[in-house]
Amino acid sequence: xxxxxxxxxxxxxxxxxxxxxxxxxxxxxxxxxxxxxxxxxxxxxxxxxxxxxxxxxxxxxxxxxxxxxxxxxxxxxxxxxxxx
Amino acid sequence: xxxxxxxxxxxxxxxxxxxxxxxxxxxxxxxxxxxxxxxxxxxxxxxxxxxxxxxxxxxxxxxxxxxxxxxxxxxxxxxxxxxxxxxxxxxxxxxx
Numbered sequence: 001x002x003x004x005x006x007x008x009x010x011x012x013x014x015x016x017x018x019x020x021x022x023x024x025x026x027x028x029x030x031x032x033x034x035x036x037x038x039x040x041x042x043x044x045x046x047x048x049x050x051x052x053x054x055x056x057x058x059x060x061x062x063x064x065x066x067x068x069x070x071x072x073x074x075x076x077x078x079x080x081x082x083x084x
Numbered sequence: 085x086x087x088x089x090x091x092x093x094x095x096x097x098x099x100x101x102x103x104x105x106x107x108x109x110x111x112x113x114x115x116x117x118x119x120x121x122x123x124x125x126x127x128x129x130x131x132x133x134x135x136x137x138x139x140x141x142x143x144x145x146x147x148x149x150x151x152x153x154x155x156x157x158x159x160x161x162x163x164x165x166x167x168x169x170x171x172x173x174x175x176x177x178x179x180x
Contacts, residue, residue, distance in 0.1 A: 004129070007095050011102045011121075018105060026111045026168045033160050034105060034118050037153070041126045044149060048133045048142065056145040063149060067156040071163050078167035 001049050008045065012038040029073055036066035087136035094128030101125055111168050115161050122157050 012035060019031035040063045047055035101121020105114045130150045134143050 004091050004095060007099065008129075011098055014102045014106055024111065024168075024173065026164055026173060027114065029164055029167075030105070030111065030114055030118055033164070034122065037122050037126055037157070040149070041129055044130065044133055044146060048137050048146075053142060056142060056149075060145065060149055060152070063152050063156075067152075067160065070160050074160070074163040074167040078170050080171070 001045075005042070005045060005049075008038055008042045012042065025077055029070065029077070032073075033066075033070045036062070036070075040066070087132040090128050090132030090135060094125045094132060097121060097125035097128060111173060112165060115165055119157070119161055123154070126153060 015031050015035040015038060019028055019035060022028045022031055040059050043055055043059040043062070047053065047059065098121050101117050101119075101124075104117025104120060108114045108117055127150060130146055130153065134146045134150070137143050137146060
C-alpha cells in the first residue's frame with residue numbers, strides 16, 4: 001500500500017510539473033484536471049487505509065467542485081478569454 | 085488479495101498514462117493519454133478500494149465516487165477538446 005501511495009504521489013508531481021511547464025493554456029487545464037483526479041483518488045486511498053471515514057465525504061465534495069471548475073474554465077476559454 | 089491485484093493493475097495504467105501526458109506533443113494526444121490514465125487506472129484503483137473496504141458503508145461512497153469519475157471525465161475531455169478546436173488550436177503546434 002505504501003507503493004500505491006508513493007506512485008500516486010509521483011504521478012501527482014508529474015501532473016503538477018506539466019501544469020507549470022505546459023506551453024498552452026489547454027495543456028495547463030488538462031494537467032489541472034489530471035492533478036485533481038489524482039488528488040481525490042489519493043484521498044480515497046488514505047481514507048480506506050488509515051480508517052478515517054470522514055475523509056470520503058470531503059473527497060466526494062472535492063470531486064464535484066473540481067469538475068465544475070474545469071468545465072467552467074473550458075467554456076471560458078472557448079469563448080475567447082484567458083489565453084494569448 | 086484481489087484488491088491488491090486490482091490496485092496494481094490500476095497503478096500500471098496510471099504510470100503509462102502519466103508518461104504519456106508528459107511525453108506527447110500536443111493537446112489532443114495528451115487528452116488521449118489522460119483518458120488512459122484517468123478512466124482505466126483510477127477506476128481500477130477505486131474498484132480495488134471497494135473490494136478492500138468490504139461491506140462497511142464506505143463501499144457505497146467509493147461506488148458513488150467511481151460513478152462520478154466515470155460520468156465527469158468524458159465530459160471534461162470533450163469540453164477541453166472542443167475548447168481547443170473552436171479556438172483553432174492546431175494539432176502538433178507545441179513549439180511555443
